[in-house]
Amino acid sequence: MYINDVKLSPLLVSEPSESYKSGITVNRWVEVLVDCPGSTGLFTYRLPAQLEIKPGDILSVPFGAQQLGAIAIRLLAQPNVDLPPEKIREVEDIVSVGFFPSAYWELLNRVAAYYYTPLIQVIRVALPPGLLGRSQRRIRLVGGGGAGGQGGRGAEGSRYLLGSADPLAFLTPTARQVWELLQGQPAGDYSFVYIQQKVKSAYRGIRELLRFGLVESYLEPPRLTRPKLQKAVTLTGTIDHDLTTRQREILEVLRRHGGELWQNELLQICNASSSILKTLAQKGYIVIEEREVLRTEQGPALAGDGAKSLTVAQASALETIQTLDGFAEVLLHGVTGSGKTEVYLQAIAPLLKVGKSALVLVPEIGLTPQLTDRFRARFGNKVSVYHSALSDGERYDTWRQMLTGEPQVVIGTRSAVFAPLPNLGLIILDEEHDSSFKQDSPIPTYHARTVAQWRAELENCPLVLGSATPSLESWVSVRRQGAGGAGEEFVTHNSCTDAINRVSTLYLSLPERINSRPLPPVEIVDMRQELQQGNRSIFSRSLQVALQQLQERKQQGILFIHRRGHSTFVSCRSCGYVLECPYCDVSLAYHHTEEKAPELLRCHYCNYARSHPKFCPDCSSPYLKFFGSGTQRVTQELARQFPELRLIRFDSDTTRNKGSHRTLLTQFANGEADLLVGTQMLTKGLDLPQVTLVGVVAADGLLNLSDYRASERAFQTLTQVAGRAGRGDDPGRVIVQTYTTEHQVIAAVRSHDYHSFSQAELEQRQALNYPPYGRLILLRLSSLDPIQVQNTAQIIATTLSTEEEIEILGPAPASILRVANRYRWQILIKFAPDALPQLPDWEEVRSLCPSSVSLTIDVDPLNIM
């Protein structure tokens, strides 16, 4: 035998016969990444002759005194001359061969290069937690069984034992010692580390035993990520006479449940102990065996749902998507309630039939149980969800299920863009404008849309970007630079090359809502006038009337508030003292969830909380006043002014627990409340036909952010929230309250005019060379030491200023200088994408940072504040 057939773990590798040594290549080396905190460089190892390794294989290597997971990066004909050959250690084993298919491997490498992140960090994002590194290497007797075991010896081993008086006389003392150690363990199985502790130079002895085929080495997956096994009970025999009534009862229960139950369930139902099951097993009535339980997240049972007959626009969009062969990027621009989801569902269905899988990326999964439900209703158990809120075990199991290659649909958040689906037939990014697709920290600071573009290209499948308010990046990529937009036409096949991605993007539009329902009229209320005319309430007269009517007409409404909590800050009326976070340069927000709950002051940056003081900490005055209004303040105000109105508050305070989003939304959908009051969370894809009224308490919080993207984000949020109204038979209406009625965003939201908004906004971006025209890289520096971080920022900025073709903005303190006791500075780098400037050598830049200052390179940053 030459080379072992390597399979997924547990993996068995035996040494080749002696004759192999004369073979072709003996001296081969491989550079690997080691999964060890703090180690980012490449390490060189020698390849044992019998191992065939390819880049992307997962290996096990000795590292210091440990045995670690590692990934093969590249093969070398010669090791680096600086390395003394005797210092180079040998690769132990292959844990998993061909683990990263080449397209996937290429994807990880691109992410690492583009986001200036060490490859191992990218791999960590892609793999479920704990997969690397924690595997344990173990040695066991071939055929199993030591002293107490019954196992025989493997064929390979027994060959050496034939016709020998002392069957192990040929072993060296070290090998013999290891052998005896293993014999002393009932299963004949110890960890490599344990054997090393017990036997001096155990490594040599183990090698020898491996060579004779007396033992085998295998890798045990980390405990955390081991498949979960549970005892299952299966009915085998027919019920007979030799049974007690109790035993008969248990078998009867089992039979009624289809002859199979988990042991713990059965015991619970029958209120029995496991000894009675043992007796039944001995009598041969049942079999008890360990079976794997998949810890994938299960949704509620759903009635099946068939394909809807499509509108003309949906049908046309679907047809275009289905004629795509191989890689293409599509922008599906459909107004709110135009039925984009139905297009996704029908585009996916035929793919599953031909054995392909689909990946659906959404901004936040907890917020959109409805979307997941729709997919489950259509595709049943072919749907799984993958996101960071799953437990490690759930993630691991879902991930393994993907690797099986079964045709399936994976719905996930940002990190699911790395879901290891073979045979990918389609990628969909729903609500593609949403900024939660971008990771700000830790590195890699990737945008799932950018990664999805590469992935679709590498897997040669289409990518569909869906939104009612496309990001300007996506919008520009369908427009020919300078020439008029593609937007006016119904379906445009636009193959222009865009300056940023150099990818041609097709434009598909769903310009109308389902059943030609109109978009809701948007009324803008000037709150300055309300005040002038004597209305001091936070609700305009118009909104008050609308709220009053809700109940009378048995309709439902949504009220959008920019902030959660009660008040944005608390200050003393006597001395003006403002209660601030001790760790951040921000004021504390007042939170009071319900009547008897404690009154809290909370920091929205570091989550510090303290009880609300009775007296001013500075002057002891009892007169503390609340300023600014969050969800909670608004609900209190509503309760005062509209005592009859039934409310549900929907924000991150009320949805802390797993499943609470779903519970609250279900209550609302069942008509248990008239009004849903909440934050951003409300804007993402809610489809409730009975909602007729949408109110925005104050648009100003959104409009006045100091970011170059503030207008785009405000337009998107307001349009999305407005889009929740009038999706059913009853017409909807939207009331937006603001102090800045003249803002261009407000005008565009009122007229549902994406085109003129984007045109005006793009002109400004172009003038200032901001994205999508110019590109940005943000350097974020932070440190506990305020002086050092400022000095470092200054030094880096000075160094960078010698580079040509890039523009440096800053260094500047972040808009909130101190968060969680760390002082934050930043440097913004602007450059033109076409010029392909020589970017700085980031390793050099990093070397300018003392150890007390941390530096994050945020490529294409979205949050600059």
Ligand SMILES: Nc1ncnc2c1ncn2[C@@H]1O[C@H](COP(=O)(O)OP(=O)(O)OP(=O)(O)O)[C@@H](O)[C@H]1O
């Ligand atoms: N062809 C169709 N016939 C009848 N109803 C449809 C059809 N297509 C979609 N619908 C229904 O129309 C409603 C709106 O669809 P959907 O939620 O997919 O809109 P959307 O475009 O994703 O909206 P948004 O961007 O606002 O989330 C849903 O209740 C959906 O079931």
Ligand SMILES: [Zn+2]
């Ligand atoms: Zn005071």
Ligand SMILES: [Zn+2]
């Ligand atoms: Zn804080």
